[in-house]
Amino acid sequence: MTVQLHSGDVVLVVAVFFASAVEGVEALTIVLAVGVTRGWRSALEGLAAALVVLAALVALLGPALVHYVPLSTLRLVVGGLLLVFGLQWVRKAVLRAAGLMAKHDEDAIYARQVAALSTGAGGAAARPARPARPARPGRERDPTAFVVAFKGVFLEGLEVVVVVVTLGSTSHRLGLAAVVAALAVVVVGAVGLVVARQLSAVPENALKMGVGLMLVSFGTFWSGEGVGVHWPGSDLAIPVLVAVYGALAWALTAAVRPSPAAGAATTAGGGGAR
Amino acid sequence: MPAEPAGGAPSLPLRWLSAFGRFWWEFLIGETPELFVGAVAAVAVAALICTAGRARTWAGVVLVVLVALLLALSVWRAARRAP
Numbered sequence: 001m002t003v004q005l006h007s008g009d010v011v012l013v014v015a016v017f018f019a020s021a022v023e024g025v026e027a028l029t030i031v032l033a034v035g036v037t038r039g040w041r042s043a044l045e046g047l048a049a050a051l052v053v054l055a056a057l058v059a060l061l062g063p064a065l066v067h068y069v070p071l072s073t074l075r076l077v078v079g080g081l082l083l084v085f086g087l088q089w090v091r092k093a094v095l096r097a098a099g100l101m102a103k104h105d106e107d108a109i110y111a112r113q114v115a116a117l118s119t120g121a122g123g124a125a126a127r128p129a130r131p132a133r134p135a136r137p138g139r140e141r142d143p144t145a146f147v148v149a150f151k152g153v154f155l156e157g158l159e160v161v162v163v164v165v166t167l168g169s170t171s172h173r174l175g176l177a178a179v180v181a182a183l184a185v186v187v188v189g190a191v192g193l194v195v196a197r198q199l200s201a202v203p204e205n206a207l208k209m210g211v212g213l214m215l216v217s218f219g220t221f222w223s224g225e226g227v228g229v230h231w232p233g234s235d236l237a238i239p240v241l242v243a244v245y246g247a248l249a250w251a252l253t254a255a256v257r258p259s260p261a262a263g264a265a266t267t268a269g270g271g272g273a274r
Numbered sequence: 275m276p277a278e279p280a281g282g283a284p285s286l287p288l289r290w291l292s293a294f295g296r297f298w299w300e301f302l303i304g305e306t307p308e309l310f311v312g313a314v315a316a317v318a319v320a321a322l323i324c325t326a327g328r329a330r331t332w333a334g335v336v337l338v339v340l341v342a343l344l345l346a347l348s349v350w351r352a353a354r355r356a357p
Contacts, residue, residue: 080317084302087309087345094349100356158297216341219313224337227321230330241338248342256353 011238012167013180015214019163020181022207023156024188026109030152032192033113038145045141046149051185054157058181061165062174071170076226078166079219085162086215093209094249098257103205117148163215170222213249217241308348316340 027047035043065074095101160181168177221231221238231237284292303310316337323333 076317080313081302083313083317083341084310087313087341087348088304088306090345091306091309091348091352095352095356098353100353159301162301216345220337220341223313223317224320224334227317227333228324228330229320229334229337231334232331237334244338245342245345248345252346252349256349 009171009173009176011214011218011242012171012173012177015211015218016164016167016177016180017184018207019211019215020160020184021188022204022211023160024185025192025204027153027156028188028192029110030113030156031149033110034117034145034149034152037114037117038142038148042142042145043149046146046151047153049146050150050153050157053154054161057158057161058164058174058178061161062169062178065165065169066172066174072226074226075170075222078170079221079223079226081162081219082166082215083219083223086212086217086219089208089212090216090245090249093205093212094253094256096205097209097253100256100258113148117144167218209249213242213245216245306348308351309344312344312347313341316344 031043031047034046069077092101096103164177164181165174168174171177217238220241224231233240283289319340320333320337323336324330
């Protein structure tokens, strides 16, 4: 085992763990809202069903990619995918850090979900005819609660699946990536039990910035390898790329952050809220 | 997005296909088509440099610079559009 492999593995573990944790927090917000409002039985069943489907996707897609797609093609396609995905994360994180975009407010999302479920709307899975709450919350099966919890966990989890399958299969560390993602979900679940609704305390934008930088770095590295780029130091180029893109993100945040005077003028003009 | 057939809702496979397409569209393009197009173009330029000559290390440098410019351009555009 060489030092180069270690550096690649460390970046892989950190990227998968924090990507899974960030999406886990978002999924947990929905499950908590469903559980508190409509009862825990169907909320937890929805959560469990979504986790099973997501695990099956990783188990099916990962080995299939490794066995049937040539490595250079895999690296080119996966690298390109991660590059685009990571650039989107970093762009949003920079805009949020600069105050140009509203931060992801888990408390507000939780409040919206609770309000929607309490009136029977059920968020995206609207069922206006349903009663507000089951007669004995938590004891009876509640299709709305199941669907909302399943959909929330599944959609947030799909991003984790993409990260695990792409990072894991391309670096031949699918097992490691899957274990790290599962560990992140367990940690987020345990923290969620302790802090309950104080999910807004999680520094989500900083985590997203870090994960985005790693995804962009992996994406650059692998798409480059896929087209024949020679990276000096091989895998050691990845941490260097993270540092370069990190410096760029910091500079961009400072460059586009409105000056306090401009912010005061905007607020005085009634356009301060974003 | 597929059009709804007259006289009823689209069939289940059609809805699944539509949702699948929507997911990937949102995932890859969403509100930042410039990032998708720019990333593909940056990788294509790196591929051209690798194919044309022996400057494979420089192709990596060009790729990083193009990706950095792409991110800066996208952030700058969003900042200009912000109220």
